[in-house]
Amino acid sequence: MAKGYRQPQASRGGGMMGQFAKLQEQMAKAQESLSEETITESVGGGAISITMTGDQVCKSIVIDPELLKDVDVEMLQDLIVSGVNRAVESSKALAEEKMKPFSNMLSGLGI
Numbered sequence: 095m096a097k098g099y100r101q102p103q104a105s106r107g108g109g110m111m112g113q114f115a116k117l118q119e120q121m122a123k124a125q126e127s128l129s130e131e132t133i134t135e136s137v138g139g140g141a142i143s144i145t146m147t148g149d150q151v152c153k154s155i156v157i158d159p160e161l162l163k164d165v166d167v168e169m170l171q172d173l174i175v176s177g178v179n180r181a182v183e184s185s186k187a188l189a190e191e192k193m194k195p196f197s198n199m200l201s202g203l204g205i
Contacts, residue, residue, distance in 0.1 A: 117196065120196070121193070121196045124192050124193060124196065125149065125193075127148070127192070128147065128148030128149045128188070128189050128192055129147050129148065129149045129151070130147070130148075131147065131148040131188065132145050132146065132147050132148070132153060133145070133146055133148070133181060133184045133185055133188060134146075134181075135177055135180040135181040135184055136177070137173050137176045137177040137180065138161065138173045138177075140158070141157065141158045141160070141161040141173065142155065142156070142157050142158070142161070142173050142174060142177045143155070143156045143177070144156075144174075144177040144178055144180070144181040145181070146181040146182065146184070146185045147185065148185055148188045148189050148192065149185075149189065150182055150185045150186065150189075152178065152181070155174065155177070155178075157170075161173075
């Protein structure tokens with residue numbers, strides 16, 4: 095062997111790839127936990143409540159029966175749309191908060 099020659103070390107590339115694989119695993123766990131976390135948003139003074147998961151799946155819409163006694167259909171539709179939009183925004187904010195550490199790590203790696 096030539097003087098000064100260093101044999102390539104398998105752990106050099108494997109170390110970075112190992113860290114990347116670990117990061118991917120952590121991201122998958124965080125995304126999975128988002129599907130289990132829920133947020134609830136209310137509109138119309140609590141007349142309508144929307145529950146959504148952190149991965150933007152609507153789980154329930156609850157309408158106060160009192161609202162239905164004197165409701166205008168257009169008002170009900172507007173309240174539901176407003177509630178769903180609020181729930182989606184909150185759900186996205188939750189997801190962004192959970193995934194932010196991974197975004198920061200990836201941007202630090204130039205990805």
